[in-house]
Amino acid sequence: MRRTRTLAGIGIAATALLALTACNSGTPSSTGAPEGGEETSSSTPWTVLTDVTIDGSPTFDRIESAGTIKVGVKEDQPGLGYLDPVTGDRTGFDVDIARWMAASLGVDPEKIEFTAIASANREQAIVNGDIDYYVGTYSITDKRKEQISFAGPYFLTGQGLLVGADSDIKSVDDLSAETTVCSATGSTPIQNIKTNYPEVPTKEYDTYSKCVEDLKNGQVDAVTTDEAILIGYAAQDPDNLKVVGEPFSEERYGIGIAKGDDALAEYFNTQLTDGGDIWQQIFDNNLGASGVKATQPEVDPIG
Numbered sequence: 001m002r003r004t005r006t007l008a009g010i011g012i013a014a015t016a017l018l019a020l021t022a023c024n025s026g027t028p029s030s031t032g033a034p035e036g037g038e039e040t041s042s043s044t045p046w047t048v049l050t051d052v053t054i055d056g057s058p059t060f061d062r063i064e065s066a067g068t069i070k071v072g073v074k075e076d077q078p079g080l081g082y083l084d085p086v087t088g089d090r091t092g093f094d095v096d097i098a099r100w101m102a103a104s105l106g107v108d109p110e111k112i113e114f115t116a117i118a119s120a121n122r123e124q125a126i127v128n129g130d131i132d133y134y135v136g137t138y139s140i141t142d143k144r145k146e147q148i149s150f151a152g153p154y155f156l157t158g159q160g161l162l163v164g165a166d167s168d169i170k171s172v173d174d175l176s177a178e179t180t181v182c183s184a185t186g187s188t189p190i191q192n193i194k195t196n197y198p199e200v201p202t203k204e205y206d207t208y209s210k211c212v213e214d215l216k217n218g219q220v221d222a223v224t225t226d227e228a229i230l231i232g233y234a235a236q237d238p239d240n241l242k243v244v245g246e247p248f249s250e251e252r253y254g255i256g257i258a259k260g261d262d263a264l265a266e267y268f269n270t271q272l273t274d275g276g277d278i279w280q281q282i283f284d285n286n287l288g289a290s291g292v293k294a295t296q297p298e299v300d301p302i303g
């Protein structure tokens, strides 16, 4: 099937999201945890829990004895996972989900060590134990589940196309042997193009931001990945970039963890499910500037 259902509950319209970059400044700061670790800051919707125990989680045991947490993220995806090169601030929906989960494990924000890991290297980083978990536009797939486990999903989106403002490409049906499409190595979108649109020439980089550079320089005709990511790039340069068409896959974002650490997966799922309005606040702070509504998805059963 070439086309699948559009993203559930999100209905992202590219033009409606041009205010996205502005929301980065509204992301809660996660500094200044007072002694005792109850609150991280007045604008942070989550709380650093105390006296946390998780039986049967090797990852939690490591975190507890180290007193630090190692988290894999993206840092070139505005609105989702972004490192400001000037201020050094990390912002984004995924980054805040990662901070929330760290807080739920009893870890103060200054004890989080973030590492940027590209799409193609995520499973290996988790298998190697280089990180305790990964939060970065990471779609839950059966293939990835052969190597790692997931908590979640915590967000739903779908594959889209980013093109130049004056491009004639209006949807995935306009891709052809004459249009080169750029995406990230090891991602579900590049695989989808190769499998279902084999006639379309592809170009790959480790990150989507390099694809966006190529698009702006006229080296490629489109960038493809999840709409939630593409909208962030379009928002940074609305005069030159636009997101077109309907989403043509369903991407369900999970938190990547060590394979078989079901105790941690269950714990994260409980946090996500029982978090009250924390998820909504994180969404509003990072992706809500457009007024687009999204609902938190139900988590998958473990196992």
Ligand code: GLU
Pocket (backbone or CB within 6 Å): 119, 136, 137, 138, 139, 184, 186, 187, 188, 189, 225, 226, 251
């Ligand atoms: N969600 C897709 C994936 O996990 C694309 C985004 C990404 O590469 O992080 O492959």
